[in-house]
Structure formats: structure tokens, C-alpha cells
Amino acid sequence: MNPSLRTDRLRLTPYTPADEEQFVALFQDASVSRWMGDGPSTEAEDRALFGRIFTKVYAENRFEVWSVKVGGQLVGHAEIKPTEASGGHEIIYALAPGAWGRGLGTELALALVGHGFDTLGLTEVHATVAAENAASLAVLGRIGFVHVRDIQEDDGSTTRLLTCPRASAPAQRAARTAQARTAQA
Numbered sequence: 001m002n003p004s005l006r007t008d009r010l011r012l013t014p015y016t017p018a019d020e021e022q023f024v025a026l027f028q029d030a031s032v033s034r035w036m037g038d039g040p041s042t043e044a045e046d047r048a049l050f051g052r053i054f055t056k057v058y059a060e061n062r063f064e065v066w067s068v069k070v071g072g073q074l075v076g077h078a079e080i081k082p083t084e085a086s087g088g089h090e091i092i093y094a095l096a097p098g099a100w101g102r103g104l105g106t107e108l109a110l111a112l113v114g115h116g117f118d119t120l121g122l123t124e125v126h127a128t129v130a131a132e133n134a135a136s137l138a139v140l141g142r143i144g145f146v147h148v149r150d151i152q153e154d155d156g157s158t159t160r161l162l163t164c165p166r167a168s169a170p171a172q173r174a175a176r177t178a179q180a181r182t183a184q185a
Contacts, residue, residue, distance in 0.1 A: 001061070002014040002058065002064050002065065002066065003064070003115075003119070004066075005066065005111050005115055007107045007108070007110075007111045008107065009070055009104065009107060010068055010069070010070060010075075010104065010107055010108055010111065011068075011069045011070075012066035012067070012068055012069075012078055012108075012111065013066060013067055013069065014058065014065075014066060014067070015050070015053055015054070015065070015066070015067045016067075017054075019050075019067050019074055020047070020050050022067075022073075022074035023046070023050050023067070023074065023077065024043060024046045024047055024050065025096075026074065026076065026077060026094065026096055027041065027046040027049070027077075027094075028040075028043060028046060029096065029097065031097050032094050032095075032096065032097070036094055053065055062081070063079060063080065063081030063082065064079065064080050064081070064115075065077075065078070065079045065081075066078045066079070068093070068095070068108060070099070070104070074096075075095055075096050075098065075099040075104070076093060076094055076095040076096060076099060076104075076108065077092075077093065077094045078091070078092070078093040078094075078108060078111075078112055079091070079092040079093070080092075080112050080115060080116050080120070080125070083126070083128070085128055085151060085159075085161065086126035086127075086128065086161060086163075087126075088122070088124060088125070088126050088163075089116055089120065089122050089125055089126065090125070090126045090127055090128060091109060091112040091113065091116065091125055091126070091127050092127075093105070093108050093109065093112065095108070100135075105135070105136070105139045106139050106142065106143060109127075109139055109140060109143055110143055112125070113125050113143065113144075113164055117166050122166070123165070123166050124163050124164060124165045124166060125163070125164045126148075126161060126162065126163050126164075127140055127145060127161075127162045127164075128151065128159050128160065128161055128162070129159065129160050129162060130157065130158075130159055130160075131150070131157070131158040131159065131160050132157075137160065137162075140162050140164070141162075143164065143168075144164045144165070144168030145162040145163065145164040146162060146163060146164070147160055147161075147162055148161045148162060148163050149161050
């Protein structure tokens with residue numbers, strides 16, 4: 001079952017049906033969706049994606065996915081799941097523009113990495129980031145992710161595969177913090 005996670009400012013909880021409108025608004029925001037998957041989708045596709053979280057991901061216990069909230073307001077989306085591109089578990093997250101520039105991305109990424117190491121027992125955690133997404137690359141670099149290789153996409157763009165080994169100092173702190181927060185949740 002998808003656990004709840006907590007950081008100093010963020011609460012990661014499984015989605016509820018009441019989150020649908022905020023989820024769709026997040027994924028319909030072009031400044032967010034340009035970095036997610038294959039880019040912007042239609043509203044109908046985002047609603048179908050939200051439905052699959054319940055009918056596939058949660059129902060079949062495929063991987064962990066959360067709503068990210070600050071003070072009860074949905075400000076983001078987070079996942080940790082095995083992916084073919086990484087050959088292991090990858091963190092995926094998005095924050096609404098109103099949450100940018102406040103350190104929440106770093107806090108969220110550290111929580112996901114810590115959960116991967118401590119709860120899932122991983123020895124490394126991966127991320128794939130568009131080469132042009134300088135902000136996300138900087139966040140992940142600060143917390144111990146290193147560039148492993150580039151992936152050339154069908155559309156000609158480049159995605160960077162990054163890996164964070166458990167042995168990195170920020171990763172070790174993240175694991176300890178995640179363990180403490182999970183115990184409090």
C-alpha cells in the first residue's frame with residue numbers, strides 16, 4: 001500500500017478522487033507539462049491518467065504515486081517506480097509554478113530518494129530529465145545525482161539519465177530524514 005510521507009513543509013499522500021481537478025490543472029499547465037513524459041496532453045488524456053492511478057497503479061500495487069500538498073493545497077505530483085530507461089527505480093515529480101523557487105523541489109526529491117533507499121531498500125535511485133530543464137538538473141545535482149548517459153529521443157531531443165548512489169552524503173541524509181518522517185506520519 002502507498003504510504004504517506006512527510007517533510008518539513010510537504011505532505012505526500014495517496015490521491016483521492018477529490019484531487020482530480022487540481023491534478024488536471026497541474027498537468028494542463030504548459031510550464032509543467034512541457035517537462036512531463038511526451039509533453040502536454042489533452043484534458044481528457046489527463047483525466048484518463050488520473051483514473052488509471054486508481055484502476056491500475058493503486059489497484060494492482062504497481063508502484064508508488066502521491067499527491068504533494070502544502071497546507072492541504074495540492075502543489076505537485078510524485079512517483080517512484082521501476083523504468084526501462086533507467087534500469088532501476090526512477091523518481092518522477094512535478095510542482096506547480098506557484099511552488100517554484102522556494103526549495104520545495106529539493107525537499108521533494110530528497111524525500112523520494114530517502115524513501116527509495118530506506119523503505120524500498122534500493123542501492124541507487126535514478127531520474128530522467130530533459131537536457132534543457134536546467135532547474136531540475138541543478139536540483140538533482142545538488143542532492144547527489146550524477147549524469148550517467150544521454151538518451152536520444154525519437155523527436156530529436158535529449159534526455160539525461162542521472163543516478164544517485166546510496167553512498168552519496170545527501171542521499172544518506174535523505175534516507176535518515178525519510179525514515180524519521182515516515183515514523184511520524
